[in-house]
Amino acid sequence: MDKNYIYGAEITDLALLIQDNLILSDLHFGYEEALNAEGIMVPRFQYKKILTRLEEILEKTRCSRVIVNGDLKHEFGRITRQEWNEISRFIEFLKDNFQDVVLIKGNHDNFTRFIAERMDLEVYESFSLENFLILHGDKVPDDLEKINEETLIIGHEHPCIGIRSGERLEKIKCFLKGRFKGKNLVVMPSFNFVTEGSDILHEKALSPFLKDKAVDVNDFEVFGVENFEVLYFGKIRDIIRVKEQFY
Numbered sequence: 001m002d003k004n005y006i007y008g009a010e011i012t013d014l015a016l017l018i019q020d021n022l023i024l025s026d027l028h029f030g031y032e033e034a035l036n037a038e039g040i041m042v043p044r045f046q047y048k049k050i051l052t053r054l055e056e057i058l059e060k061t062r063c064s065r066v067i068v069n070g071d072l073k074h075e076f077g078r079i080t081r082q083e084w085n086e087i088s089r090f091i092e093f094l095k096d097n098f099q100d101v102v103l104i105k106g107n108h109d110n111f112t113r114f115i116a117e118r119m120d121l122e123v124y125e126s127f128s129l130e131n132f133l134i135l136h137g138d139k140v141p142d143d144l145e146k147i148n149e150e151t152l153i154i155g156h157e158h159p160c161i162g163i164r165s166g167e168r169l170e171k172i173k174c175f176l177k178g179r180f181k182g183k184n185l186v187v188m189p190s191f192n193f194v195t196e197g198s199d200i201l202h203e204k205a206l207s208p209f210l211k212d213k214a215v216d217v218n219d220f221e222v223f224g225v226e227n228f229e230v231l232y233f234g235k236i237r238d239i240i241r242v243k244e245q246f247y
Helices: 031-037 046-060 081-097 112-118 236-246
Strands: 009-012 015-018 021-024 065-069 100-104 126-129 132-135 151-154 159-165 168-180 183-187 221-226 229-235
Touching: 046 081, 065 081, 065 132, 081 100, 081 112, 100 126, 221 236, 229 236
Parallel strands: 021 065, 065 100, 132 151, 151 183
Antiparallel strands: 009 015, 015 021, 126 132, 159 168, 168 183, 168 221, 221 229
């Protein structure tokens, strides 16, 4: 098994590469402003860090299309000034570096279409790419049995894995590989750097794909990512078993 590939999609840092297509998920522009409004003072560093990381990926992979798989913005019910400014600049960056830009609607993207329209882009519910169907993951399609693609790629979950070292718990963003009702399923980590995400070992699942009673999440495989290095952890059930032996 090549730990850098999941069902034929190549792990490239926090993104996925399928031939000439780069997939990102859950950037959540404007998250710092939302935290500041709640009294949590976080400096606005994410926009610059996202661009820096994306530029590093572009140096390694020259792709013609980029696909943003939902939650480009953070606020649910409005567009904040930070979101409008950063998303507009980010889309210009994408247009300058890719021939084609695809935006997929996430549950935080009720107002993203207004920005997209100004930038001459559409916002899609899902996007078919060869034998892959890319969708955000906040809801399961009603016509799942009619979907021809063998592999579903979702975001929304923001998976990470908590690794304990003494008293310290270090969280590592990760990809998940499993099955969902006869389909291959890939769960992507978030491409934002304000938080690591939801710990698959210690927190309840968010996505209905993982909350479904027919799905055994413990059978999913975990691919951690640290600075472009892929760390294969095996299946969640095996990680839990090892953890129970030592703690």
